[in-house]
Amino acid sequence: MVDDVVRPKGMSPIVKTVSMWVKGFILVFGIYIVLYGHLTPGGGFGGGVIIAMAFVLMTLCCGKHEALKRMPLGVAGEMDSVGALMFLVIALLGLSAGLGGTFFTNYIAKADPGTPFKLLSGGTILLSNIAIALKVATSLFLVFTLLVMLRVMYKDER
């Protein structure tokens, strides 16, 4: 009879509940680090890793299905590419003659530098931070998921 009971995957209910509460705060902190990267310590890379950590926490406490439900592998791969492309497009737009003429010109800050110490300042730096955060968060989540799903497969298994 005991075998009929479907045992829940992952860790104990206490760990699961606490992790599911905390993961939201981790996500918000990561997004804060990304968005305010040009004003306070932090930036796209650090914030992106923190966002990836929220999904890693979900994988560790409740199994990989819980995390993959929210971020499927295909979506993660696409977002990875979108982040890389967005960073490249930001760089290439500066190459056009009307906006500056050199690679990685900060054309937005040249036109309107914005008020210092406000969120909307720094021109392309804010956009680049968001692009890098997208890239880093999804790619590190991909690496973690791939390595956790890895298992040794023998020749005669198929």
Place this chain on the structure above:
Amino acid sequence: MLELMGLLLLFMIIAAIVAIETRDLLAAVISVTAVGFGVIIAFFYMRAPDVAIVPIVVEVLVLVILIRATLRVGLKTYIGNRDFFGLMVTMAMLFVIFLAAIRVFDQLPAFGVPVMTTMPDAPSNVYIADGLKQTGAANLVTAVLLDYRAYDTLGEATVLFASIMGAIAIIRKKARKKPSEPEVPEW
């Protein structure tokens, strides 16, 4: 405070030796992480929180990945006998590099004295003077990373992208398939 730095350095060296010499894989992983956290404390001591944030999170993530992914597979460490001739050659090479490095270390600025304080026309002085005006970003480290030296960041992002592509290509559900098999869109 400089003595504290020396103690930290000693701790890191001991942790590194433990990581190499121990036979327990878990202990080796934790020792490597201890070395990383020593570097992070050194960054904080030098007042570089911008640099310290990334290693903290990456260190934790790598620790989780190493414990979760490598230890479950059941790998074992093998420590073989060291080759005496190879050891001697290594020591000789290290001695030669050390002799060459002594002259280089003479030219370096003293510990805790950045180049920009002794050289008025160093690039960092230009960044500090004009960074806020030119980029509008209050955090100068981000301004350098994503505006003045954004090309470096692009290279870094490219390396990350290429490594992820390699990982996905190697680690997937079906590593090899026969030409007759249909294309599998799922990873």
